[in-house]
Amino acid sequence: MDVDAEAIMTGRGCIMGQSGSGKSFLAGVLLEELCRLKLPFCVIDTEGEYSALKDIAPVIVVAEEGGDIGFGVDFDELFLRSIDNDIPVVIDVSDTEDKKGAVYRSLQALYSVESRMRRPYLVVIEEADKFAPQVVRKDHNIIEELSVRGRKGGVGLLVATQRPANISKNVLSQCSYGFVGKLTIENDLNAIRILFGRKQALENITRLGTGEFVSFGLGIENSFRIKERVTKHAGATPEIGGEVKRGRIESVLKDLRGIGNTGSNRSGRKSAVKSQSVRALHMGFGLDDAKGYAQKIAKKRFLLFGNATERIDSVELKYMPIGQCSFRIPTRHKNEYLEYYALFDLKYRLVRIDNGIRTLDVETAGKGRTVNYMPWLRKEPLDTEEVKLVKEDMIEGALSERKAFSLIRRRFPEAMPSGFLQALMPIYIITLKNGNRIREFVLDGLFGRQVNFK
Ligand SMILES: Nc1ncnc2c1ncn2[C@@H]1O[C@H](COP(=O)(O)OP(=O)(O)O)[C@@H](O)[C@H]1O
Ligand SMILES: [Mg+2]
Structure with missing residues (x-):
């Protein structure tokens, strides 16, 4: 059988x-x-x-x-x-x-x-x-x-x-x-x-x-x-x-x-506790999906160059810190505000998440007058969940709340901070090898689209 x-x-x-x-x-x-x-x-x-x-x-x-x-x-x-x-x-x-x-x-x-x-x-x-x-x-x-x-x-x-x-x-x-x-x-x-x-x-x-x-x-x-x-x-x-x-x-x-x-070992704290609870964005694109994607792009290469054989060297799931600033902007009506959310990567570039993920340079994000037309501004906070991760899965780094707000203020001087969250975004790092030639791709773990985080 x-x-x-x-x-x-x-x-x-x-x-x-x-x-x-x-x-x-x-x-x-x-x-x-x-x-x-x-x-x-x-x-x-x-x-x-x-x-x-x-x-x-x-x-x-x-x-x-x-x-x-x-x-x-x-x-x-x-x-x-x-x-x-x-x-x-x-x-x-x-x-x-x-x-x-x-x-x-x-x-x-x-x-x-x-x-x-x-x-x-x-x-x-x-x-x-x-x-x-x-x-x-x-x-x-x-x-x-x-x-x-x-x-x-x-x-x-x-x-x-x-x-x-x-x-x-x-x-x-x-x-x-x-x-x-x-x-x-x-x-x-x-x-x-x-x-x-x-x-x-x-x-x-x-x-x-x-x-x-x-x-x-x-x-x-x-x-x-x-x-x-x-x-x-x-x-x-x-x-x-x-x-x-x-x-x-x-x-x-x-x-x-x-x-x-047993609970008795906890005091030392040096050994065991390797994983920690963190907030992460909801993963919508699984590791197997990422492997499938890797296979596809490797294959494409193969077809284009005839004799070249590219193989998947690794597909790694990592979590990347991302900062979410929430802030309020006064409306024309007294005591009424609109709340917005802006996302930053570790280099304080604005991150736009809709049907994929893009980073925009803060300085070039445009100085629009009407808040409504800024594509990177969100009206909804990120959808996050509590997950347990080991240190090796996380990309190191922390965003400063202050610095992020000061960037928001540059564009909206009247903005008032109303909260800050650092969350982790799942990404896949795909490495393809063809002899000595190495190609690397990054996919987001939400939609499975290529991103250019550098
Ligand atoms: N294919 C088999 N070849 C040899 N012995 C078997 C085989 N299937 C079951 N047995 C033997 O039959 C007995 C009952 O099997 P078991 O798997 O425990 O049954 P069940 O889980 O359905 O109650 C066990 O002693 C087991 O070693
Ligand atoms: Mg049995």
Whole structure:
């Protein structure tokens, strides 16, 4: 059987089958494959059976006992690092009392980090019917949220359940692919009927053996048997990866243990706390989009110059400080003012954001009489959100409120300052290489247009 990793990483899928049908075994095979490909994921482990993945890859296990770290971990930080370093995470709730609480808390953090990072990341949930039950209510639970909206953020979802009749229809209906093992309960068979086009496939389901599955949405017609696992079950010899490199993971763990797991380490302040909460502009153009863009411009070059082969050297996401001055200008009516916002980059050039980003030299921005016609003046403040970033992601620098206002005053002597905000703007730095020749492009992370910040 051949399954496209990309389809799994970004799709919505399910593994269904009664207890003992081989669901966890199948999930294990898929996750081993992802480890081999160095694709990051998080698995909600209800039986404590996935820490065996450690045999073949650096994996962080969060568990009540015996894991790398406990549930006191700062989940934001954990997922930030997991995504950034491509390190898989096992959330082992087998010994946890409040399983739902632990699962929701971790997935909520993952969702918020991923909404920002937007990198392909797979979430696997065992016993998903327990965490996303079919009940009638208005609000979405986090798993439904992930299944409906997570795709935009790059989150793939794979849920396992022995009772397809009990899992939220909102989750089940999103599944574009799935594996079905032995099922015998009438309600469960009914629940999955809508997912199958062919009727015969369903009839076999009651007769499948352990480790046998039929699938949908993957272009595989017949039932098949899952191959042997490398880790744990079957006791086979590890063949993937050889020696597992733990160096990177140890330093990540050291950080995480310092951040909030116990609280006792905080006083020193020198080690751990690497990431900080900052305000950033809402990212509208993801890293994968930027990579796609890079591919396009590299290709264009290739076509123009025939034999030249340009390749992508790097696509880096950075955050650039930007200052927002708000100020009021009196109108003709007494006691009435209009409020405006102006944006500055680190060189105090005006920045215009509408359907792209442009910088204008302050001195040449024009001395209009009527405020209304200044294209760089905004009537609305920037749309920002709180994000957690590590220092390396940020371009250093700070804007002085005073200096920015004095520039505004030059054009509008009657302006009165009413606020200042320094926020971070996501940008992508794309480097293309062709032998010794290097080309660099900057895209904004809002609209994905080229900008010329120098
Ligand atoms: N493809 C397979 N090859 C060999 N043994 C398997 C296979 N699938 C499942 N098993 C074995 O069957 C038992 C039940 O499988 P498991 O994956 O735990 O089922 P489930 O998660 O559906 O309850 C386990 O002991 C497992 O090792
Ligand atoms: Mg299982």
